[in-house]
Amino acid sequence: MSAQQFLEAKSAGSSELRLRLPRGSVEYLEGAVQNPNFGEPHLELVLSNPALPAGLIQGIASQKQWLALYEVKRGIVAHRNTSRALKLNLLHFLRWRDLARVLEDRLQPPPVRRAAETLLRKRVEEMSVGEKIALARIAAPGIFSALTTDLHPDVIGTLLTNPRLTEEEVVAVCAEERASPAALLAVGTSSRWSAHQPVRMSLLRNPRTPAKVCLGFLDSLPAADLKEVIAASTTPRLVRATARQILKARENVVDRKKVVS
Secondary structure (H helix, E strand, O other), rough: HHHHHHHHHHHHOOHHHHHHHHOOOHHHHHHHHHOOOOOOOHHHHOOOOOOOOOOHHHHHOOOHHOOOOOOHHHHHEEEEEEOOHHHHHHHOOOOOHHHHHHOOOOOOOOOHHHHHHHHHHHHHOOOHHEEEHHHHHHOOOOHHHHHOOOOHHHHHHHHHOOOOOOOHHHHHHHOOOOOOHHHHHHOOOOOOOOHHHHHHHOOOOOOOHHHHHHHHHHHHOOOHHHHHHHOOOOOHHHHHHHHHHHHHHHHHHHHHHHHHO
């Protein structure tokens, strides 16, 4: 049966190869690559087959005209049977979306994933705002700090929706002195993050946070936090005055209760 599949693949027409390559056996694949009808249109299909052995992958990579194709480089890096050395050699050719996929692929060897993360972090520096926004939606945690370097409000706003973003990372953004009011506003109006007390306090400590964001938080603060806001030298006058009023009003309520009791 194995020999028969080898012979069938070796003599198959182009359309039949297209049909059978994605799910063919190892024997079929070995015959297919020796078929004179096998060529560029079949490369992505054969590389999509999880049974493709390392030896055949190496053979494909050795053909310069095939390896010149971006889709072939991408398919070789993505394949689970590709040698680690070959993956690492081709990784730097990949576009940012494909680097992100490699980073997310748990079947990739750890050194390959680490290399993909390093390359992607460097690539972020050259990306347009639109590309950064697209990456922020799907980025792995190791990429977050690279995306927040320039603190673009649209990038920050999108990153806030990333399900893997943590409170600690949001607090760090809020504490950044270079953060624009627009970026801080995005955090302060985020339905996901604005209710977190550490996030609120970090926003309140940043003098660049818009006053309307700060004022909206004050009523929810305990007395100790209100006193911290009042004492901070960076607190805007309006926010400090409002915090004092709230604290005073609470103290008056307590005093009245004492009198009544």
